[in-house]
Amino acid sequence: MTSLRYQRLYVNIDHVATVRQARRSAEPDPVAAAVLCEQAGADGITAHLREDRRHIQDADIHRLATTVTTALNLECAATDEMLALAEALRPVAVTLVPERREEVTTEGGLDVFRAAPQLRESIARLKRAGVRTSLFIDPDAAAVRAAHDLGTDAVELHTGQYAHAPADPRTLRALADAAALASSLGLAVHAGHGLSVQNVGPVAAIPEIEELNIGHAIVGRAIFVGLSEAVREIRQAMDDAREADRF
């Protein structure tokens, strides 16, 4: 009986900053939140520096880079501004994501076809800086193959469609198939967006997925039970799902 490889939990702290930005104040501090998450068992911290700075600010990233002791995963668009910041701060990883100013949240994966030249150069630039790269893509075979051809270290599979329709077997099937293909191509397989204690189990049980990025649901739950407990709850849900699916 073999157990599944350990699956990392990276906590996205964007929406701690959303609460702070509601008053443009200093509290709640996303960097203090990151420390609490690490103490509660997070394997890494994800922070999305958006071009519109609606939540995470540049100063947050600079402080996270010197405070996070596990691993900092900087999420950003593939722009010169963001790549220069990544080259200067050298987080453990950068996850390139699509952005539209008018979006409420990330709506889909990167267009790895139309943006191929820009992504290829961005990946090469980040690798030269010693930063691991991940591309946030839809769980689609063509997108997985295209991401692999661009030279990325990892892909992060967009779990948004699954999160909106967890009872539809096609959404989980798409994630499982994309994870298996990505792993067979030698890519590290991550996943995230819209995951929560209620829906994370089937995704956590996909054996090839080695990292989950979860934020909004943790911060929302933290309002009621505290951040440390919210992290421990999601960690337990991940572990229970993988324990139940040992093979």
Ligand SMILES: CC(=O)[C@@H](O)[C@H](O)COP(=O)(O)O
């Ligand atoms: C790519 C993704 O799904 C999230 O990591 C991203 O950070 C969502 O953007 P907001 O955090 O601004 O909702």
Ligand SMILES: NCC(=O)COP(=O)(O)O
């Ligand atoms: N890339 C997904 C992420 O970091 C967190 O997404 P969410 O849990 O805030 O929806």
